[in-house]
Amino acid sequence: MATFQKQKKQFILSEVNPGEYSSWTSNKMYLHEENMASLARKLERKFNVDIEFRPQSIAAEIHYSGVFDVENIEEILDAISLASDLNYKKEGNHYLIRRNQ
Numbered sequence: 001m002a003t004f005q006k007q008k009k010q011f012i013l014s015e016v017n018p019g020e021y022s023s024w025t026s027n028k029m030y031l032h033e034e035n036m037a038s039l040a041r042k043l044e045r046k047f048n049v050d051i052e053f054r055p056q057s058i059a060a061e062i063h064y065s066g067v068f069d070v071e072n073i074e075e076i077l078d079a080i081s082l083a084s085d086l087n088y089k090k091e092g093n094h095y096l097i098r099r100n101q
Helices: 036-046 073-084
Strands: 003-004 010-013 028-035 052-053 065-068 085-091 095-101
Touching: 003 052, 036 065, 036 073, 052 073, 065 073, 073 085, 073 095
Parallel strands: 052 095
Antiparallel strands: 003 010, 028 065, 085 095
């Protein structure tokens, strides 16, 4: 992968897994210690939904690594709920994610 740095006016080359950069063609999403806020933005764009966290702090506190097949948002949220002791509630195209009480 080549990344251009404007300040230095140079390209930086790095090795990457090309499968991750073309993963959208096979409906996969790769995560590397990604926080919930970042994952939520990806899911919002992919599925045209809104995701809210209560408390908001869990968006930055909880991180994930792994690969998801992104055909169904509820399957992803179910996996996240089991792994992190969270639950979610769906109202239309809005999802509220909370800690289990």
